[in-house]
Amino acid sequence: MIEMLLPPTVVAVEAFDDVPDEKPFPGEEDLIAKAVAERRREFITARRCARTALRAFGYLDAPIRTGPKREPQWPAGMTGSITHCAGYRSAAVARIADMSLLGIDAEPHGPLPDGIIESIARPAEKDMLGRLEVTHPDIHWGRLLFSAKESVYKAWFPVTRRWLGFEEAQLTIDPNSGTFNAQLLADCTRIDGGPHLTVWPGRFTITRDLVLTTVFAG
Numbered sequence: 001m002i003e004m005l006l007p008p009t010v011v012a013v014e015a016f017d018d019v020p021d022e023k024p025f026p027g028e029e030d031l032i033a034k035a036v037a038e039r040r041r042e043f044i045t046a047r048r049c050a051r052t053a054l055r056a057f058g059y060l061d062a063p064i065r066t067g068p069k070r071e072p073q074w075p076a077g078m079t080g081s082i083t084h085c086a087g088y089r090s091a092a093v094a095r096i097a098d099m100s101l102l103g104i105d106a107e108p109h110g111p112l113p114d115g116i117i118e119s120i121a122r123p124a125e126k127d128m129l130g131r132l133e134v135t136h137p138d139i140h141w142g143r144l145l146f147s148a149k150e151s152v153y154k155a156w157f158p159v160t161r162r163w164l165g166f167e168e169a170q171l172t173i174d175p176n177s178g179t180f181n182a183q184l185l186a187d188c189t190r191i192d193g194g195p196h197l198t199v200w201p202g203r204f205t206i207t208r209d210l211v212l213t214t215v216f217a218g
Contacts, residue, residue, distance in 0.1 A: 002090050002104055005203040005214040009098035011056040013049040014090035018042070025051070027063030042084040050082055050091035057095065071157055081105075081154045088210055100194050101217040103155030107147040109140055109209045117142045120149060120166040128173065136175050144211050145171060148202055151213040152182045155200065159190045179203050182215065 003012040018041040024032060025047060032040045050072065051061045057078065065073045074080050080093035081104040088106045121129065125145060132141045149166055156164045168186040173179075182200045189196065202215040 001205065001207055001210075002092065002106070002212050002214065005205060005212060006092060006104075006216060007099070010092050010094040010102065010216065011053045012090060012092040012104070013052045014088065015045050015049055016087055016089075018045045018089075019048075022048075025061070025063055028065070031066055042089055046082045046084045046089040046091055049089055050080060050093065053080070053091050053093045054078070057093070069157060071154075079158060081151075083150075083154075085210070092214070094216075096192075099216055099218060100159060100192060101155040101197075101200065101215060103151040103153065103215040105147045105150040105154065105213050107143050107150075107211045109206055109211050110143060111140050112142045112146060116146065120146055122167060122170050125171060128171075132173065132175060139175070139206060140211070141173070144173065144204060144206070144213070147211045147213040148173070148180050148182070148204060148215075151202060151215040152184075152200060155215040155217075156184075159192050159194060160188070161191055162186070173204075178205055180213075 002014055006012055022044050024044055032043050047064050050064055059075055067073050072082055077096055078093055079096050079102050081102050082091045083104050083106045085106045086108055092104050094102055129141045148171055149169055152169050153164050164186055170183045172181050180202045184198050188198055200215055202213055204213045
């Protein structure tokens with residue numbers, strides 16, 4: 001499903017359940033040694049999706065370790081993003097030469113817990129959500145906003161190596177086209193020397209009780 005939100009230069013692989021009693025891939029055991037059972041299952045399946053996607057680019061299966069912020073460490077010349085939530089795991093990868101910004105996120109399509117929207121939404125976004133809830137009451141727009149900002153951060157960190165707070169991205173959502181734009185309100189200087197983009201485009205869909213969002217740019 002998430003592949004429909006991504007350009008053809010990106011390979012995405014998804015799973016809707018886990019393989020019973022599947023073991024961690026060799027070299028990744030320590031990353032989830034203290035994790036609870038649910039976290040172990042989602043990690044193992046999502047990493048398997050990532051390795052499957054990397055095979056499309058000719059890479060042999062290998063451990064996908066994590067960096068200082070728990071971000072996946074991809075092979076040289078590659079970028080990617082991993083997401084998982086109840087009933088869904090996915091990974092998307094691409095060559096950096098084709099896609100230097102890439103972030104994906106999945107969330108259950110339901111209301112956010114009480115108090116979360118106040119911590120993630122800027123005043124203009126709260127006004128936008130209010131309008132969207134009137135015109136499209138069947139969609140949990142707060143959850144979509146949260147997912148979209150997660151996708152923005154996943155694309156942001158690999159090219160800046162800096163934290164991005166929820167308040168440092170202001171989103172505008174177009175419900176008719178299934179797209180959004182994120183206005184970045186932080187220093188957008190990139191460590192990879194890429195273009196100084198202050199507006200990052202994204203796409204979304206809601207299907208099978210899931211909110212799926214993507215952010216990407218060359």
